[in-house]
């Protein structure tokens with residue numbers, strides 16, 4: 001069974017505006033797929049539809065099978081067990097995933113206790129191991145509140161929390177966009193290593209072709225809620241068929257050239 005199977009997914013806003021139309025793709029266990037497109041192209045709406053987390057008023061049609069469970073129109077009690085255990089999400093802004101009033105160690109301990117039935121000393125060891133895995137070994141971090149650590153450290157903590165349930169699928173929605181360039185590169189490499197080490201499937205969402213191509217070989221280009229192109233990174237880069245993709249490739253090259261001149 002395919003881990004994630006999306007077919008003819010549509011999402012409409014109140015009033016009937018189509019935010020995503022007729023989107024289909026499959027993601028097998030352990031495989032990676034990139035969703036790329038400009039701001040507003042429907043990438044985030046797609047990731048929310050896949051986990052059944054669309055906001056009030058947004059209506060999904062078509063089919064999303066996550067580990068064999070129909071997410072479109074699925075009852076909340078059937079979807080809750082999928083979140084975390086089957087699929088976890090890392091968002092662009094780590095503060096949305098973190099509780100501002102709770103120490104990082106405690107925020108990590110809660111899901112670890114819930115998903116792995118750990119308590120006491122075993123739970124404390126699991127928290128330090130989970131922090132070490134995202135290179136947050138410093139004991140200060142576990143005791144810190146989110147505002148007391150850097151943006152990059154917050155995203156590492158959010159990644160540790162997302163992975164604490166040992167998901168089969170990680171959905172990373174612009175996970176590095178809010179970070180500065182050097183920190184971006186560190187988080188990309190951390191995610192790459194963790195996904196590899198755990199054999200997870202990855203749905204990686206970004207507007208940045210360079211970042212996506214560092215993470216995955218297969219991608220779908222979205223524009224105005226529609227998949228306008230799909231293929232390997234090499235295919236899309238060498239022969240973009242859609243005008244929007246050609247523009248995306250040109251701007252990535254211009255940026256490369258600009259960086260090269262420095």
Ligand SMILES: Nc1ncnc2c1ncn2[C@@H]1O[C@H](COP(=O)(O)OP(=O)(O)OP(=O)(O)O)[C@@H](O)[C@H]1O
Pocket residue numbers: 013014019037038039040041042043044045046055056057058174207
């Ligand atoms: N709750 C909502 N109600 C109405 N329209 C919405 C809602 N959420 C998103 N949209 C609209 O859906 C479209 C797609 O948004 P989405 O956030 O998926 O884009 P995106 O490609 O992820 O862009 P970004 O990179 O800026 O996050 C946008 O036009 C947005 O305004």
